[in-house]
Amino acid sequence: MIKKYKHRYGYFNQIKPYIGDSLIKVLIGQRRVGKSYILIQMIDEIKKLFVNSEILYINKEEFEFDFIKNYSDLISYVENKRKTKKKLFLFIDEIQDIIEFEKALRHFQAKGNYDIYCTGSNAKLLSGELATYLAGRYVQIRIFSLSYIEFLQFHEHKDSNESLLKYIKFGGMPHLINLKNDERVYSEYLRNIYDTIVLRDIVSRYKVRNVRFLQDLIYFLADNLGSIVSAKSISDYLKSQNINLLPKTILEYLYYLETVFFVERVKRTDISGRKIFEIGDKFYFEDIGMRNALMPFNQKDINKILENLVYHHLRTKGYGVFVGKLGDKEIDFVAEKNGNKIYIQVAYLIPDEKTHEREYGNLLKIGDNWRKIVVTMDELADGNYKGIEHWNIRKFLTLFSE
Numbered sequence: 001m002i003k004k005y006k007h008r009y010g011y012f013n014q015i016k017p018y019i020g021d022s023l024i025k026v027l028i029g030q031r032r033v034g035k036s037y038i039l040i041q042m043i044d045e046i047k048k049l050f051v052n053s054e055i056l057y058i059n060k061e062e063f064e065f066d067f068i069k070n071y072s073d074l075i076s077y078v079e080n081k082r083k084t085k086k087k088l089f090l091f092i093d094e095i096q097d098i099i100e101f102e103k104a105l106r107h108f109q110a111k112g113n114y115d116i117y118c119t120g121s122n123a124k125l126l127s128g129e130l131a132t133y134l135a136g137r138y139v140q141i142r143i144f145s146l147s148y149i150e151f152l153q154f155h156e157h158k159d160s161n162e163s164l165l166k167y168i169k170f171g172g173m174p175h176l177i178n179l180k181n182d183e184r185v186y187s188e189y190l191r192n193i194y195d196t197i198v199l200r201d202i203v204s205r206y207k208v209r210n211v212r213f214l215q216d217l218i219y220f221l222a223d224n225l226g227s228i229v230s231a232k233s234i235s236d237y238l239k240s241q242n243i244n245l246l247p248k249t250i251l252e253y254l255y256y257l258e259t260v261f262f263v264e265r266v267k268r269t270d271i272s273g274r275k276i277f278e279i280g281d282k283f284y285f286e287d288i289g290m291r292n293a294l295m296p297f298n299q300k301d302i303n304k305i306l307e308n309l310v311y312h313h314l315r316t317k318g319y320g321v322f323v324g325k326l327g328d329k330e331i332d333f334v335a336e337k338n339g340n341k342i343y344i345q346v347a348y349l350i351p352d353e354k355t356h357e358r359e360y361g362n363l364l365k366i367g368d369n370w371r372k373i374v375v376t377m378d379e380l381a382d383g384n385y386k387g388i389e390h391w392n393i394r395k396f397l398t399l400f401s402e
Helices: 009-018 035-049 071-081 101-111 129-133 148-155 161-170 174-178 183-206 211-223 231-240 247-259 288-294 299-316 353-364 393-399
Strands: 024-028 054-059 088-093 114-120 138-142 263-266 268-270 282-285 320-326 329-337 340-346 371-376 388-392
Touching (some): 035 088, 054 071, 148 161, 161 299, 183 288, 211 231, 211 282, 299 340, 299 393, 329 353, 353 371, 388 393
Parallel strands (some): 024 114, 088 114
16 A cells, blocks of 8 residues: 655644554544545554554455445454554544444454554544444544645645635645646546535435435535525525425435535524524535535635635634624634634725724624634735734635634
């Protein structure tokens, strides 16, 4: 197994403290965001740290492992492959394709001489009964598509408006660096990923019958990127198109999209009362390139696309993110990490007093002293206004971390 890859040291540094530990290391994220290559990077690093270590790699996306159907098959294969009694470093890619895999993981862990790493493309991987079955026995690491900084490193680009536009159009799916630098090639690749996620990970796994509606729902989310939506508002829209679908069904389909990390739901929070609203959320795409593969980039969408980029960047930096509500005013993002909080407004430009009042005025109405930032595409963005920082989007995507 020799594959060339680009290092993603940020994720390696998250996993490194657990190397050699009995905890199961689980890497989760959307298909094709690079989980497999992070596993390969881990294998190479472990070979350096533990000379002559015993390593076994299983990739359920490769035909040679198709015979591993369930936990019993997995246990038999691994135990038959063991050459020594020393610790085995076990790597399993796309483990959700193995029926009741959790029983095998618990079996290996109980043996005490396994160091286990696995990946999955479904958020249900460690939820419900499975979380109970492996409670306290695993650590979960979320893998995202490339951040803008990683995108520059992977494509060997310098930070520039041209590089940002390419990132805006095609996003951060790592494999793009191996393709011909052609818009049609990029778009076709992204569309193929979309088809795999929809047909294999959603339609097949969840036995979805109304595939047409699922696709219409995805287009609706792409068109309403960053807008407050609810199952009722979607249902009302569909009725206007002479399509009748119950809000319950819409909620189920939204849930399916979330479980495969295609979109992320962002809840609203009342800034003054800390209340989380149950109805009306925003949805952002895991990768903006995937969104644009469905609905080609249009300059008129730039504001909501910038919101998606800021949201994605905050998530890659480990922030929990909410939409803020203060009376009848909205704060684009309330980002929280390690007990700290940051309020962020996103705008394309601030060309007039009305826009200035909306973006800065909303932040000025917040009564606490947490950090406040406005992010725009203004090339001259700098300094602050009444304590509110003004960042250019490129600066934010390259320098903002804490």
